[in-house]
Amino acid sequence: MSQKPAITLSGVSKSFGATQVIKTLSLEVQPGEVLVLIGASGSGKSTVLRMMSGLETVDDGEIWVNNVPLHDRKRSSEICGHVGMVFQQFNLFPHKTTLGNVTLALIKARKMSPSAANQRAMAALERVGLADRANHYPSQLSGGQQQRVAIARALAVEPKIMFFDEATSALDPELVGEVTEVMRGLARDGMTMVVVTHEMGFARKTADRVVFMDQGVVAEQGTPEQLFVNPQNPRTQQFLSRVL
Numbered sequence: 001m002s003q004k005p006a007i008t009l010s011g012v013s014k015s016f017g018a019t020q021v022i023k024t025l026s027l028e029v030q031p032g033e034v035l036v037l038i039g040a041s042g043s044g045k046s047t048v049l050r051m052m053s054g055l056e057t058v059d060d061g062e063i064w065v066n067n068v069p070l071h072d073r074k075r076s077s078e079i080c081g082h083v084g085m086v087f088q089q090f091n092l093f094p095h096k097t098t099l100g101n102v103t104l105a106l107i108k109a110r111k112m113s114p115s116a117a118n119q120r121a122m123a124a125l126e127r128v129g130l131a132d133r134a135n136h137y138p139s140q141l142s143g144g145q146q147q148r149v150a151i152a153r154a155l156a157v158e159p160k161i162m163f164f165d166e167a168t169s170a171l172d173p174e175l176v177g178e179v180t181e182v183m184r185g186l187a188r189d190g191m192t193m194v195v196v197t198h199e200m201g202f203a204r205k206t207a208d209r210v211v212f213m214d215q216g217v218v219a220e221q222g223t224p225e226q227l228f229v230n231p232q233n234p235r236t237q238q239f240l241s242r243v244l
């Protein structure tokens with residue numbers, strides 16, 4: 001019996017002004033899969049993530065997330081509860097504690113009681129190894145810790161899918177490992193993840209599948225071994241020779 005994909009993109013296109021940045025792209029993500037998107041700056045990686053999470057509309061084609069069509073506006077709010085997103089910028093509220101940052105959406109958007117929200121938030125902070133920093137303010141945390149708080153904030157809504165858009169790109173090199181380690185933990189726990197990253201080490205170790213995007217299309221995809229050891233497309237080879 002084949003399982004239903006967690007995410008389906010079917011013939012998706014997207015233009016900004018006169019420029020078509022995503023060109024009839026079709027892609028499936030299976031439940032529990034870790035899909036890593038790589039490609040040059042401007043190739044459309046963030047746009048794909050933003051469309052998958054409902055932050056960006058599509059011009060053509062369809063996207064389904066957990067069997068909910070994103071074009072069905074009546075049901076689009078369901079998607080928000082299914083997905084969590086982590087960006088390059090942590091965007092924590094500086095005047096709120098770690099716990100306050102993680103509980104905010106639970107209390108404001110989910111209308112959870114403060115005590116229920118605190119419980120949820122502490123469980124999420126436990127998962128990223130920061131339960132002991134619950135009462136610290138962002139300025140008292142390292143960049144790596146702040147990004148782990150941002151991951152906890154996304155996890156606290158108990159998403160079925162997590163999106164990461166260059167989550168380690170703003171970090172000093174010595175802080176990257178603690179964040180990728182948290183991401184690896186989520187992958188091990190079976191979280192469905194779509195990850196845009198320049199950390200090829202993470203892609204090699206953690207990805208089930210690597211997709212190389214080039215000018216708005218999937219130029220090549222495969223297992224980390226296939227893509228990194230034996231890339232077939234000259235564009236992939238050229239890209240990898242620059243980043244590896």
Ligand code: ADP
Binds near residue numbers: 021042043048
């Ligand atoms: P990547 O994440 O791979 O660097 P993006 O998806 O951010 O690529 O961008 C793909 C292309 O779309 C780029 O040329 C970018 O300038 C353009 N683009 C992205 N978002 C917008 C927007 N909101 N308005 C105009 N152009 C955009």
Ligand code: MG
Binds near residue numbers: 047
């Ligand atoms: Mg991007």
